Amino acid sequence: xxxxxxxxxxxxxxxxxxxxxxxxxxxxxxxxxxxxxxxxxxxxxxxxxxxxxxxxxxxxxxxxxxxxxxxxxxxxxxxxxxxxxxxxxxxxxxxxxxxxxxxxxxxxxxxxxxxxxxxxxxxxxxxxxxxxxxxxxxxxxxxxxxxxxxxxxxxxxxxxxxxxxxxxxxxxxxxxxxxxxxxxxxxxxxxxxxxxxxxxxxxxxxxxxxxxxxxxxxxxxxxxxxxxxxxxxxxxxxxxxxxxxxxxxxxxxxxxxxxxxxxxxxxxxxxxxxxxxxxxxxxxxxxxxxxxxxxxxxxxxxxxxxxxxxxxxxxxxxxxxxxxxxxxxxxxxxxxxxxxxxxxxxxxxxxxxxxxxxxxxxxxxxxxxxxxxxxxxxxxxxxxxxxxxxxxxxxxxxxxxxxxxxxxxxxxxxxxxxxxxxxxxxxxxxxx
Amino acid sequence: xxxxxxxxxxxxxxxxxxxxxxxxxxxxxxxxxxxxxxxxxxxxxxxxxxxxxxxxxxxxxxxxxxxxxxxxxxxxxxxxxxxxxxxxxxxxxxxxxxxxxxxxxxxxxxxxxxxxxxxxxxxxxxxxxxxxxxxxxxxxxxxxxxxxxxxxxxxxxxxxxxxxxxxxxxxxxxxxxxxxxxxxxxxxxxxxxxxxxxxxxxxxxxxxxxxxxxxxxxxxxxxxxxxxxxxxxxxxxxxxxxxxxxx
Numbered sequence: 001x002x003x004x005x006x007x008x009x010x011x012x013x014x015x016x017x018x019x020x021x022x023x024x025x026x027x028x029x030x031x032x033x034x035x036x037x038x039x040x041x042x043x044x045x046x047x048x049x050x051x052x053x054x055x056x057x058x059x060x061x062x063x064x065x066x067x068x069x070x071x072x073x074x075x076x077x078x079x080x081x082x083x084x085x086x087x088x089x090x091x092x093x094x095x096x097x098x099x100x101x102x103x104x105x106x107x108x109x110x111x112x113x114x115x116x117x118x119x120x121x122x123x124x125x126x127x128x129x130x131x132x133x134x135x136x137x138x139x140x141x142x143x144x145x146x147x148x149x150x151x152x153x154x155x156x157x158x159x160x161x162x163x164x165x166x167x168x169x170x171x172x173x174x175x176x177x178x179x180x181x182x183x184x185x186x187x188x189x190x191x192x193x194x195x196x197x198x199x200x201x202x203x204x205x206x207x208x209x210x211x212x213x214x215x216x217x218x219x220x221x222x223x224x225x226x227x228x229x230x231x232x233x234x235x236x237x238x239x240x241x242x243x244x245x246x247x248x249x250x251x252x253x254x255x256x257x258x259x260x261x262x263x264x265x266x267x268x269x270x271x272x273x274x275x276x277x278x279x280x281x282x283x284x285x286x287x288x289x290x291x292x293x294x295x296x297x298x299x300x301x302x303x304x305x306x307x308x309x310x311x312x313x314x315x316x317x318x319x320x321x322x323x324x325x326x327x328x329x330x331x332x333x334x335x336x337x338x339x340x341x342x343x344x345x346x347x348x349x350x351x352x353x354x355x356x357x358x359x360x361x362x363x364x365x366x367x368x369x370x371x372x373x374x375x376x377x378x379x380x381x382x383x384x385x386x387x388x389x390x391x392x393x394x395x396x397x398x399x400x401x402x403x404x405x406x407x408x409x410x411x412x413x414x415x416x417x418x419x420x421x422x423x424x425x426x427x428x429x430x431x432x
Numbered sequence: 433x434x435x436x437x438x439x440x441x442x443x444x445x446x447x448x449x450x451x452x453x454x455x456x457x458x459x460x461x462x463x464x465x466x467x468x469x470x471x472x473x474x475x476x477x478x479x480x481x482x483x484x485x486x487x488x489x490x491x492x493x494x495x496x497x498x499x500x501x502x503x504x505x506x507x508x509x510x511x512x513x514x515x516x517x518x519x520x521x522x523x524x525x526x527x528x529x530x531x532x533x534x535x536x537x538x539x540x541x542x543x544x545x546x547x548x549x550x551x552x553x554x555x556x557x558x559x560x561x562x563x564x565x566x567x568x569x570x571x572x573x574x575x576x577x578x579x580x581x582x583x584x585x586x587x588x589x590x591x592x593x594x595x596x597x598x599x600x601x602x603x604x605x606x607x608x609x610x611x612x613x614x615x616x617x618x619x620x621x622x623x624x625x626x627x628x629x630x631x632x633x634x635x636x637x638x639x640x641x642x643x644x645x646x647x648x649x650x651x652x653x654x655x656x657x658x659x660x661x662x663x664x665x666x667x668x669x670x671x672x673x674x675x676x677x678x679x
Binding site for chain 1: 477480481482483484500501502503504505506508510512513514515516517518520521525528529530532533534535536537561577578
């Protein structure tokens with residue numbers, strides 16, 4: 001392969017690329033801006049470990065000890081940001097999207113819940129008015145509130161004033177009920193035992209000294225984010241910068257392929273082909289310049305993320321570069337494929353834009369693939385972007401060593417080989 | 433210098449070039465004439481190595497031209513009909529690239545660029561971007577790009593399309609200078625007066641075949657004068673190819 005023409009191809013493509021200010025801005029600046037935005041979403045601006053609170057509104061129409069305990073418990077929950085507006089204001093807040101869920105505790109809820117705790121009495125309703133665009137938060141609020149309601153009702157039933165009154169009332173109703181004698185006797189016996197529990201003298205550390213605890217979760221959760229190391233918190237910018245850089249280097253390479261179609265239309269390719277240079281040299285030159293430009297886009301993006309957002313290569317530096325080079329080569333050969341299969345610049349532009357967007361969407365460049373359904377996660381393994389994103393994630397915030405780069409690099413090189421072979425065989429070499 | 437023997441090329445059922453043969457000697461200019469679709473560009477494309485002939489041979493000083501990387505391709509220069517230039521780059525950057533495709537580098541490349549720009553009168557604008565050039569300047573640079581590697585044979589496919597009379601005249605001067613230097617020039621055009629001024633030999637093609645191959649005087653003498661006025665190349669051309677429109 002002739003080296004001088006090859007290097008000339010590379011130098012010329014770099015000159016043309018950097019002479020177009022707009023393409024430079026789109027390729028280098030835009031991904032940084034978008035990745036910064038997505039990174040802020042994934043990481044949170046403060047980068048601390050506190051979870052984002054779900055905003056809910058509680059309208060307490062009951063005012064009972066139980067409803068007050070529910071409100072108090074919810075307000076103390078680290079996952080909830082509780083407000084207590086009027087019923088009308090709560091609905092309005094949900095309608096305007098300012099609050100996910102408005103919960104109304106109706107009048108008589110405390111008494112009814114206490115009775116339903118022991119008997120088959122009618123269960124009272126908690127009214128949930130929710131924003132339909134935030135169903136995931138609704139499910140979370142429902143689960144969190146179940147814990148608080150159970151704790152508040154059981155605590156009151158087993159020790160509070162309202163609970164005693166409910167128990168006395170329920171005991172009286174059971175005695176006069178028409179249930180089977182055996183059942184009635186057992187139930188009265190249990191309730192009487194609870195009354196005895198109420199009436200016993202206070203003991204140190206007992207329920208009455210510190211207030212009734214009620215039914216609580218019988219376990220605590222110890223959470224640990226598994227990242228590169230104990231002192232390396234998850235940094236969402238690592239993922240977003242990798243994803244966005246891949247997206248825009250693919251766009252840049254698709255454009256390089258389209259530029260080749262433009263060169264063909266402008267007769268430039270006729271002049272190039274008239275020189276004593278082999279087909280392999282011409283395509284290798286294009287692939288080499290594309291790989292260099294892609295690599296620059298990727299490395300500039302990561303350099304910015306390292307300086308501005310403290311993204312670090314916690315895994316293998318060699319692995320990071322091997323994935324980056326393989327990714328750049330894959331993108332470059334994708335550009336050659338565009339040039340080989342495209343009929344005209346206009347049609348190629350539309351088709352490749354769609355193809356790139358599909359690849360980056362399915363490859364997890366926008367959002368991590370773990371939020372995809374299981375079947376889709378398997379399907380996306382055929383998308384090269386998926387391997388590039390996973391490989392860069394492994395080398396950055398996951399902190400996996402060189403072993404984590406081997407498979408992504410190999411798969412990306414395989415995609416490059418397939419794209420290059422297709423381009424070489426499908427390229428229109430004859431110039432009428 | 434350049435010998436074309438029995439070239440043939442088809443595109444599907446269309447026979448674009450059929451049994452085309454002619455010779456071109458050093459220091460001579462061969463004018464290739466023909467209506468649209470006659471097969472001129474296809475013939476030039478085969479000589480330039482852009483199309484593979486189905487039959488026939490292209491010989492440079494008796495040696496057959498074969499393959500993309502045949503060093504004999506370096507003895508041919510090609511000036512395409514389109515302005516085949518990178519508009520975003522300077523004239524110098526364009527010539528550096530096209531020269532490097534012929535493995536020119538270093539001082540040899542610098543000398544070639546200087547000589548080519550000097551010949552076409554663009555030496556003082558070498559660092560300007562091509563997109564700032566006028567149409568005539570681009571045409572002259574287009575010619576310079578084909579001359580960089582000092583070819584023995586120069587293929588010129590309608591090199592004066594869309595240029596003003598001054599630039600056209602400058603290009604003619606350049607071509608006459610190249611003839612004096614012993615270059616063999618193959619020139620296609622639709623302008624009869626260009627052929628009358630420049631060509632030593634005229635080949636007329638129609639429907640993919642050579643229908644005349646002679647000097648200007650030879651062609652004119654083959655036609656009787658009409659109504660007392662002497663025959664012109666245009667009248668000869670129309671007599672040979674007919675007056676029906678070719679789209």
